[in-house]
Amino acid sequence: MSDLHTELKRSIIEQLNLEDMEVNEIENDEQLFGDGLGLDSIDALELIVLLEKDYGIKLTDPNQGKQIFNSINTMADYIEKNRTR
Amino acid sequence: MSEVLYIKNSVLIRDAKVYQNGRLYYEDTKSPDISIFLKNLYKSEKIRYSKYFKMDDLSKLGFIGTEILFGGNIENKETALVFGNAASCLETDRYYSETMEEFPSPSLFVYTLPNIMLGEISIRHQLRSENIFFISEKFDSSLFLEYSKSLFNQGKTDNVLCGWVDLQNNDYDVFLWEIARSGKTYLNEEELKNIYLPTHE
Numbered sequence: 001m002s003d004l005h006t007e008l009k010r011s012i013i014e015q016l017n018l019e020d021m022e023v024n025e026i027e028n029d030e031q032l033f034g035d036g037l038g039l040d041s042i043d044a045l046e047l048i049v050l051l052e053k054d055y056g057i058k059l060t061d062p063n064q065g066k067q068i069f070n071s072i073n074t075m076a077d078y079i080e081k082n083r084t085r
Numbered sequence: 086m087s088e089v090l091y092i093k094n095s096v097l098i099r100d101a102k103v104y105q106n107g108r109l110y111y112e113d114t115k116s117p118d119i120s121i122f123l124k125n126l127y128k129s130e131k132i133r134y135s136k137y138f139k140m141d142d143l144s145k146l147g148f149i150g151t152e153i154l155f156g157g158n159i160e161n162k163e164t165a166l167v168f169g170n171a172a173s174c175l176e177t178d179r180y181y182s183e184t185m186e187e188f189p190s191p192s193l194f195v196y197t198l199p200n201i202m203l204g205e206i207s208i209r210h211q212l213r214s215e216n217i218f219f220i221s222e223k224f225d226s227s228l229f230l231e232y233s234k235s236l237f238n239q240g241k242t243d244n245v246l247c248g249w250v251d252l253q254n255n256d257y258d259v260f261l262w263e264i265a266r267s268g269k270t271y272l273n274e275e276e277l278k279n280i281y282l283p284t285h286e
Contacts, residue, residue, distance in 0.1 A: 016192070019124070019138040038135075045191035053188050 004076045012072075015050050016043050028072045036071075044069060056084030087238055091268025095280050096154045098146060098259035105153060107280065119255050123149065132157070134209065141177040141196035142257075143170075144205050147250045150261045151206050154246070159210040164263075165242040166203045166212070167233050169219035170251035174199045202250065215241050224249050224260070226277040233264050233272075249281070 009023045012032075016039065030036045033044070047069050051057040057079065059065060068078045097104040101122050103111035111129060116122040123145045127137055130152060140148060147168065151159070177196045184190040195201065200218035207216065215236060219228060233245045245264040251257065260281050270276050 017138040018135070020135055042139075042192050042195055049188045049191065 002076065004079065005072055008072055008075055011050055011054060015046050026072060030071055032069055032071060055079050057082050087234055090234065090237060090264050090266065090272040092270040092272050092276060093263040093265040093268040094154055095262040096150050098150055098257065103153060110153065119257060139192060140205060141174065143174050143177060143199065143250065143252045144196060144202040146252060146257055146259050147202040147248055148205050148209065150248065150259050151246065154261050154263060159212065161244040162212055163214050163242055164212060164244040164246050165214045165236050166206060166216035166246050167229055168203060168248040168250060169221055170199060170249060171222055172251055172253040173220050176252055224281060226274045230272065230274055230277065
């Protein structure tokens with residue numbers, strides 16, 4: 001697991017107040033929404049804020065979100081390619 | 086003529102203590118911080134409801150008080166919710182305004198209305214009933230009494246959960262009580278004050 005993957009899991013647990021969850025309980029390819037972690041629409045907005053705050057990425061097309069926030073793997077991949085910090 | 090109503094059960098939460106029907110139910114005086122107190126109380130109740138951790142402290146107070154009052158299940162899905170407080174959701178408003186200086190938090194914004202607490206309770210117990218949230222300077226027993234009575238008299242409900250859930254500067258005052266057509270304690274202002282006042286200074 002890369003440092004970015006672990007960092008993302010930590011940030012998600014902290015930002016989304018998933019207090020009953022540990023880093024090692026989130027699989028890299030697990031769906032973040034729906035049947036996986038069960039995140040909701042407000043969590044999606046928090047993830048958009050997280051991308052901008054921590055990695056300087058501003059999502060201009062909301063439709064991108066569905067693909068980017070599919071899993072930790074897809075988030076990490078998108079961040080690697082687009083981060084400005 | 087209005088019918089005779091009863092206070093069926095009550096819960097008080099103050100100073101890291103929980104009283105159920107006048108008896109000490111839970112105490113955690115080692116946790117002066119409300120967030121830690123609410124987390125420990127949740128664990129002690131063995132509730133499994135991960136959305137609890139996403140709520141603001143005001144909603145957590147109303148939510149967990151309701152869990153204790155009803156033993157985790159409001160059976161009567163027509164139970165109306167009549168709530169109120171003095172400080173609205175000022176604590177959360179403050180936290181939210183702090184985030185506005187950089188990145189406004191969507192999850193905090195959701196809780197910048199005090200009646201969101203009623204939504205959380207309704208979702209948890211699948212209630213689609215009447216609900217209202219009053220803001221008044223201090224606990225006003227007659228306000229709760231008259232409004233609840235009118236719901237019964239108009240045939241809008243046959244069970245009411247009332248709640249005074251106030252939070253200001255880490256200081257919380259929670260009084261929840263269930264009004265029904267049966268019970269041991271007559272519903273009147275005097276009885277409400279008797280239950281509310283003893284541990285309240």
